[in-house]
Amino acid sequence: FGDCEDKSVLTITLLREIGVEAWPVLALTSDDGSVAPEFPAINVFNHAIVAVKAPVAEGPDSPAGIDAGPLGHLIVFDPTSSNTGFGDLPGYLQGTRAVLAHDTHGGMISLPVLPPEASRRESEARVSFPDRGGIDVKTTYRFSGQYAADMRARYESVRGDKRKEEFLTWLSGHFGKGEIRGFEVTGVEVPDQPIVRTIDFWMPLPGKELGALRTMAASLHLFTQVDRLNEMERATPLRIDTGYMESDHTTIEIPSGWKILEPLPSAQASCPAGSYSMKVRREGGTLLVERTLRINAITVPPSEYLPIKKFFDDVIKGDGTGIAMEKAGS
Numbered sequence: 001f002g003d004c005e006d007k008s009v010l011t012i013t014l015l016r017e018i019g020v021e022a023w024p025v026l027a028l029t030s031d032d033g034s035v036a037p038e039f040p041a042i043n044v045f046n047h048a049i050v051a052v053k054a055p056v057a058e059g060p061d062s063p064a065g066i067d068a069g070p071l072g073h074l075i076v077f078d079p080t081s082s083n084t085g086f087g088d089l090p091g092y093l094q095g096t097r098a099v100l101a102h103d104t105h106g107g108m109i110s111l112p113v114l115p116p117e118a119s120r121r122e123s124e125a126r127v128s129f130p131d132r133g134g135i136d137v138k139t140t141y142r143f144s145g146q147y148a149a150d151m152r153a154r155y156e157s158v159r160g161d162k163r164k165e166e167f168l169t170w171l172s173g174h175f176g177k178g179e180i181r182g183f184e185v186t187g188v189e190v191p192d193q194p195i196v197r198t199i200d201f202w203m204p205l206p207g208k209e210l211g212a213l214r215t216m217a218a219s220l221h222l223f224t225q226v227d228r229l230n231e232m233e234r235a236t237p238l239r240i241d242t243g244y245m246e247s248d249h250t251t252i253e254i255p256s257g258w259k260i261l262e263p264l265p266s267a268q269a270s271c272p273a274g275s276y277s278m279k280v281r282r283e284g285g286t287l288l289v290e291r292t293l294r295i296n297a298i299t300v301p302p303s304e305y306l307p308i309k310k311f312f313d314d315v316i317k318g319d320g321t322g323i324a325m326e327k328a329g330s
Contacts (some may be wrong), residue, residue: 007079012024021052025076025098025101031092051068054074062075069105076093083149083191084191085191095297116243120145123247128253136201136202137203143196144194145244155188171203171222178201179202180201216325217319217320218278219289219318219319220250225244228316229313236302237299245294249288250289264281266278266279271310276318
């Protein structure tokens with residue numbers, strides 16, 4: 001236990017004991033405002049982190065790296081964020097100004113903004129229609145970067161079978177009572193590793209069955225960071241702290257005796273905050289649904305807010321697009 005200064009000094013000391021150079025960095029988290037570079041007074045900063053001399057193997061490719069001139073390539077690390085691995089950076093620090101404390105080469109620096117690819121959620125799912133009704137779903141999620149850090153924070157207080165129960169409660173609350181046949185989560189305890197969550201479950205049809213017609217949601221991702229922006233206008237900037245990517249590949253087995261109604265759904269949207277694509281295509285006896293969402297870390301002034309809101313509205317609308325099936329011969 002300790003505050004940020006304690007953990008930073010301890011980290012620097014331990015690194016120096018094994019021959020790795022590191023220096024303190026004074027930072028101001030984004031939720032507390034920003035630093036005026038003309039007057040970076042000492043009492044402005046509210047956080048202490050560490051800049052680590054990059055190992056040769058890391059080179060200049062680490063997402064959380066900065067070029068520190070004579071000091072070479074440094075990797076910024078927050079030892080207080082126990083859910084963030086080395087080479088990653090919490091969203092509340094990305095793009096903020098800080099002070100590198102070094103006798104001769106210190107001064108103001110800008111902390112890096114990590115690309116969306118550094119924080120990812122990827123899923124593979126297979127959907128089938130059992131005789132009992134509803135759908136069977138087998139899905140594997142892989143979380144990395146700050147996406148995984150958020151999952152670790154959730155799982156800190158939810159352990160063992162409670163993780164399965166939490167998902168079942170969420171599933172039942174959104175789609176009606178479901179059943180879980182298999183549930184496994186790995187990688188939670190190691191911040192440098194991705195979290196992998198595998199679930200085998202049954203759920204009610206996310207759509208309607210009306211005699212000869214059946215509809216269901218085309219996009220069956222059951223976890224997303226997309227939020228609806230309800231405000232029609234803003235007086236303050238909108239800040240997206242952390243960029244992220246979501247990539248979903250879902251295979252839907254077309255049930256025997258049913259045919260797919262054309263046209264197959266698709267949706268696309270883009271704006272300065274990111275891009276979105278959802279496409280459905282037929283391949284033999286299956287439908288393949290591919291969904292990609294890329295969100296940039298960005299600060300949007302109030303005057304440019306409405307296009308961002310429309311973009312997120314379009315994403316939510318696209319995710320709700322349905323596939324229609326009809327009994328063959330009807």
